[in-house]
Amino acid sequence: MKKVVNVGGVFIGDGNITIQSMTNTVTEHIDDTLHQLRALYSSGADLVRVSANTKDAAKAIYTLKEKLGKPIIADIHFSPTLAMLAMEAGADKIRINPGNIETADLVKIIKYANQKKTPIRIGVNSGSVKKEFLQKYPKQEEAMFYSLKHYVEFFEANDFNNLVLSAKSSNVSLNIKVNEIIASHFDYPLHLGVTEAGIRESAIIKSSIGIGSLLAKGIGDTIRVSITGDPMQEIPVARDILSVLGYRKSLNIVSCPTCARCSLDLEEIVREVKSKLDSALDVDIAIMGCAVNGPGEAKNADIGIAGAGKELVLFEKGEVKGRYNRQEVVDVLIERIGKMRD
Numbered sequence: 255m256k257k258v259v260n261v262g263g264v265f266i267g268d269g270n271i272t273i274q275s276m277t278n279t280v281t282e283h284i285d286d287t288l289h290q291l292r293a294l295y296s297s298g299a300d301l302v303r304v305s306a307n308t309k310d311a312a313k314a315i316y317t318l319k320e321k322l323g324k325p326i327i328a329d330i331h332f333s334p335t336l337a338m339l340a341m342e343a344g345a346d347k348i349r350i351n352p353g354n355i356e357t358a359d360l361v362k363i364i365k366y367a368n369q370k371k372t373p374i375r376i377g378v379n380s381g382s383v384k385k386e387f388l389q390k391y392p393k394q395e396e397a398m399f400y401s402l403k404h405y406v407e408f409f410e411a412n413d414f415n416n417l418v419l420s421a422k423s424s425n426v427s428l429n430i431k432v433n434e435i436i437a438s439h440f441d442y443p444l445h446l447g448v449t450e451a452g453i454r455e456s457a458i459i460k461s462s463i464g465i466g467s468l469l470a471k472g473i474g475d476t477i478r479v480s481i482t483g484d485p486m487q488e489i490p491v492a493r494d495i496l497s498v499l500g501y502r503k504s505l506n507i508v509s510c511p512t513c514a515r516c517s518l519d520l521e522e523i524v525r526e527v528k529s530k531l532d533s534a535l536d537v538d539i540a541i542m543g544c545a546v547n548g549p550g551e552a553k554n555a556d557i558g559i560a561g562a563g564k565e566l567v568l569f570e571k572g573e574v575k576g577r578y579n580r581q582e583v584v585d586v587l588i589e590r591i592g593k594m595r596d
């Protein structure tokens with residue numbers, strides 16, 4: 255039975271895959287960070303992390319939490335002092351890489367986290383696995399796994415099991431292999447992400463494969479899609495990955511690749527429909543180039559349109575309901591979707 259971790263009222267490991275992101279503002283610049291936290295939460299993030307990279311940043315968590323009213327996770331590197339300050343300020347979870355913290359300091363962090371009931375994510379990265387593990391285990395995925403195992407056992411030996419685990423790499427295949435091993439050994443919730451995945455275009459591919467292939471096997475409890483730049487880009491990609499795999503309901507537009515039978519600006523129609531609908535809307539829409547195959551091919555869609563010469567037919571569950579010209583069809587489709595949801 256998988257353990258469930260409570261992060262300020264948001265549960266990780268209860269079967270619902272949560273979406274995470276991280277701010278990139280200077281944490282202690284309260285207005286900027288608050289603005290980004292609010293934007294991320296309103297666009298669909300379930301949990302957001304901030305860098306606790308200075309004392310001011312760690313202390314700022316108190317004010318941010320008070321104004322935000324949502325959970326905040328603190329990202330800690332190297333400094334036990336910052337970990338303690340972040341927990342004191344009310345961080346709902348901290349993320350540490352125990353490989354870069356001294357053993358005695360780790361014990362202090364664990365004791366305080368136990369006292370405060372603060373969950374800890376042990377994050378192991380392929381780039382920071384200690385030499386002793388790399389020498390003992392030539393396969394990188396095994397070196398990462400045994401490094402993580404070592405720390406899990408250390409936390410457990412110190413009576414701490416309020417854990418989330420993660421092992422990340424920018425190498426997608428390695429990412430998949432190590433997380434498969436971890437999932438088969440531990441029942442702690444698992445945080446998935448492909449680290450340093452690059453700008454949007456490459457991050458989408460790497461994350462879809464690196465995170466999606468694990469989720470498809472039932473591995474993973476919370477995800478973060480890392481994209482260089484504005485973190486707001488991350489949420490729709492994360493939601494799309496979850497939606498494609500059936501973990502979340504959201505707007506699903508299927509459209510054909512077009513061929514000689516299509517005499518319409520189909521790509522433009524798809525973009526227009528997408529731009530006019532809320533991406534969180536739970537509806538399957540088909541937009542097909544021709545009526546010869548369109549409605550039949552898309553019979554599982556709730557509603558759709560298909561080219562028919564210079565007109566388009568509108569169909570619902572594979573049955574044709576009317577014919578419209580190009581100018582009116584998008585508005586008619588949007589109106590019908592609105593009625594379906596009334």
Ligand code: SF4
Pocket residue numbers: 510511512513514515516542543544545546547548551
């Ligand atoms: S739906 Fe029609 S236009 Fe689109 S690919 Fe199939 S046959 Fe071609």
